[in-house]
Amino acid sequence: MGKNISVSTDFLSGGGHVKVQASAPATIRFSPHDEGDGEWSRVWWHFSVEGINPGEEIRLELDKGGGVSPQVFFSYDQKVWGLTDEGETETIEGKEFFVYKHTVKASRVWFAYDLPYTSEHIDTLLTPLIKKDKFAEVLTLCSSRKNRPNTGFRLNPSQRNLSPKYGIWLQARAHAFESGASWVLHELAKWLVSGEAEAVALRNNALITVVPIVDIDGVSEGRTGKYQKPHDHWMKWGDEPSYWPEVDKIKSGIRELAQKDMADLFIDFHGPGGKSHPYFILPFESELPFVKQRNNRAKFFSCLKAKPLDEQARQRQSMTQIHYSERPWDNTILDSSHEWVTAKANEHSLAFTIEVNMNTPLSTQDGYRSEAITLGKAISTYFVDGYHEK
Ligand SMILES: [Zn+2]
Missing domain, CATH: 2.60.40.3120 (Immunoglobulin-like)
Incomplete structure (x- = not known):
């Protein structure tokens, strides 16, 4: 036996x-x-x-x-x-x-440890769906340090005569263990190419780039990724050039958008979030370098009905009530991804790291999907209804 x-x-x-x-x-x-x-x-x-x-x-x-x-x-x-x-x-x-x-x-x-999400999920579940959309492109962002292709997607307006006004960059898994982050972005990408009216309206206004797994080597090799040597994929974005080819390509992609005045929204999806709600990590509003960034953040949070993550909020769990947690920021370091984008992109750029909430009983594929759609609808309202100030 x-x-x-x-x-x-x-x-x-x-x-x-x-x-x-x-x-x-x-x-x-x-x-x-x-x-x-x-x-x-x-x-x-x-x-x-x-x-x-x-x-x-x-x-x-x-x-x-x-x-x-x-x-x-x-x-x-x-x-x-x-x-x-x-x-x-x-x-x-x-x-x-x-x-x-x-x-x-x-x-x-x-x-x-959590619901796995690998390049196989991208190849078998997401790429075929994106390929069905004749206005979307499957990209190879780069080869990783260990020569793995990093697959991403670019979604364009679904009507040929529309040129996008806004640029949106969505990426997940700078930290390899945070598989829930890829799941939320996966479900958001699925929603964006669905025929839902709010998704179609957003796409007709925006050029949307999706990178479901930033640290493809860490994920493939079953590593934790966070705090790896010499530094992980979320940190030290100010270093030129980056140690990581993925981060270099992402930074140049965002610079290209910024040159067209189109680095409008950047979200870096992370976990673990603990037994709580999803929440953004961001600098204090007063520390944002530009007035338009402050105004836009307030308007985006109002579209999202986002709330501060206080002690009371930490006692409860949900997949759909998004919160935010402000942190001090030393803007001379430009250390993490959202800080670099805030400082280096446009005066109106919104840049966030979001902690999706892994490790709760709600953190299943369905739960991650409900979180993704909450975000997608708010992003659509924010851009389509004209809240974003350039
Ligand atoms: Zn992380």
Whole structure:
């Protein structure tokens, strides 16, 4: 019974250190992939287990000390995913673990820190959909440092006689473990090419660039990505040229838009968000360098009905009430993506990092879709109804 249990991370986005601790009861002990810079650099893991008897309960013992998701995802085919029950902290041999228990229903099962999203999702689910739209383009943004193609999309107005007034740049996954960020952008891209009236109206006014996975190497290799050496894909955007070919291409794409006075909206999608609402990370309004940026931010937040992320808001969860969290900003450093865009693009540019809320019971594909559509509709209202001041 259960004598031939094996584990593997040898597949796209498989990661972490995993071993079979015992076969009766079936026990897997594991730790996340570690970029070597503290808690938030030790988050991602994704592995398969084979040789369990269907109906048997498996124990998953996560070595604490990094990011811990209260519930984790399981799948029997890497397509349909479900959430396990919440795990619990246990001290084993003097060491703290977070232990999940799950009754398996097939002899092979995959587990992951959060709902996986890889280049396969782009290639099989998104690219075919975008290709159906004759006004949209599939782009290869660049080759990564490890020669992986980075696929992005450009959406154009769906009527030939319209030239776009606004430029919108949407990207996700500067931090590889933040798979929920790609899911929200994936669902937003699907909504943008849908026939929904608000999506069509937005597209007829805007040139929209979508990059679903910035750190394609980190994601493919099953790494955490955040705080990797020499720096991660969200930080040090002020460095010229960037260490990362993706970041260089993104910066030149935004510069091109800015030269046409069309760097209107930039959103960098991140997780983890914790057990909370989605929220933007941004500089204090008074620290924004341009008056138009302050006015536009206020008008965009009003379209979105966004609220400050205060202590009361942190106690609740949703996928559709977007919040914002203002942080001090040293504008001499130009460190993170949204800070660089705010300072270097146009006087009217809106630039945000958003924390999509991973790790909640609502953080499923449906939940990520509802978050995406909330954002899409607000972006449409903001531009189409003329709130954006150039
Ligand atoms: Zn992040």
